[in-house]
Amino acid sequence: MALTNEQIERYSRHIILKEVGAKGQKKLLNAKVLIIGAGGLGAPAALYLAAAGVGTIGIADADEVDLSNLQRQVIHATADIGKPKVESARESMEAINPDVKVVTYHEFITSENILDIIKDYDFILDGTDNFPAKFLINDACVMAKKPFSHAGIIRFKGQLMTYVPGEGPCYRCVFKEPPPKDAVPTCKQAGVIGAMGGVIGSLQAMEAVKYIIGQGKLLTGSLLTYDALNMDFRKITLPHDTSKCPVCGSNPTITKLIDYEQAECEGTGL
Amino acid sequence: MADITITDTVDITDVVCPVTFVKAKVALEELDDGDILAVRMNDGEPVQNVPRSIKEEGHKILKLDDNGDGTYTLIVRKVGD
DSSP, rough: OOOOOOHHHHHHHHTSSTTTTHHHHHHHHHHHEEEEETTTHHHHHHHHHHHTTTTTTEEEOOOOOOGGGGEEEEEOGGGGTTTBBHHHHHHHHHHHTOOOOEEEOOSOTTTHHHHHHTTSSEEEEOOOHHHHHHHHHHHHHHHHEEEEEEEEEEEEEEEEEETTTSSSOHHHHHHHHHOOOOTOHHHHOOOOOOHHHHHHHHHHHHHHHHHHHHHHHOSSTTTEEETTTTEEEEEEEEEOTTTTTTTTTTSSOOOOOOOOOOOOOOOOOO | OOOOOOEEEETTTTOOOOOOHHHHHHHHHOOOOEEEEEEETTTTHHHHHHHHHHHHOOEEEEEEOOOSSSSSEEEEEEEOO
16 A cells, blocks of 8 residues: 555654654554543543554543543533534544544443453543543553553642553553542543543553554553652552452453442543 | 666646655655655755755665756665665
8 A cells, every 4th residue: 555645745744753664654544543532631641642653543432422521631622512422522633633433332341341442443542530440551551461551640640651461561560440439530520631641541641652653662561650749750660469469460350351349429431 | 886777757746835845755655665766856845855855764865966957856766775
């Protein structure tokens, strides 16, 4: 498949890069990335991946666009209020780049449907806002041997890490299990600065792009944290003891997906 | 120098920087190691920048011919796969 003149122009700033070139751009055009959560993290990630020419982008979210989302979820507009987030996200992505095929999943991700949804994708982005979803995505990706980017944001802080099968710890290696219900406030209760989703969600898109083009070092085996008030980025090296993790370890005790109970006011898509 | 057999030709006179270099780069990526690409370009900015950028990518510039009509033809040997 040769790039068209229009594609050469559209992706010229990519192709010019030694690390990308026409070869890397074609990898992006052939890639399939799933974004779970069309919220604060998923919005910028989806916009950048669509603009980058990722050929197939799946987007999963059960919610509709709400006025209170618009302070940070930049893929949705005021006129989209009431519309399913996945539809609004699809329209924005298609408007940016007609090269992109968008697949929407207007549903909650559960232990019942997640393996079927992730199976067709090369890389998964966790853009959810609650612990049950984060552990479910981790466990499903470990079981299905899918690389994924974890991220979380709250107030003026954010964090992310990348899991690649066999190349480092999973989310559960680091955070054993969800905290007790209501022990940690949700973003709804605690608030979050809008640009935080932009910073961390864009970093997730960056990890996806690097994974697809096979360049650079990923955040495997490390957790990157960002404290916006102090303008501090910290990269923390994570231990990886394969004998111990209940899901990715050598003797896993978690072999079935778990639907943890959600705190009441939580939804997907921070 | 022995006769040069041109493998492929690309015309970048209809585009401006940086698409000039990008089109040449894409054409080079389609070729195999040792293949020869002829690139027709406008005088001025393209002649100043495109050969240099191609050289920076590690390819071998063989010659630059003045076509006498305000355009030049750059002959490049692809280095690497």
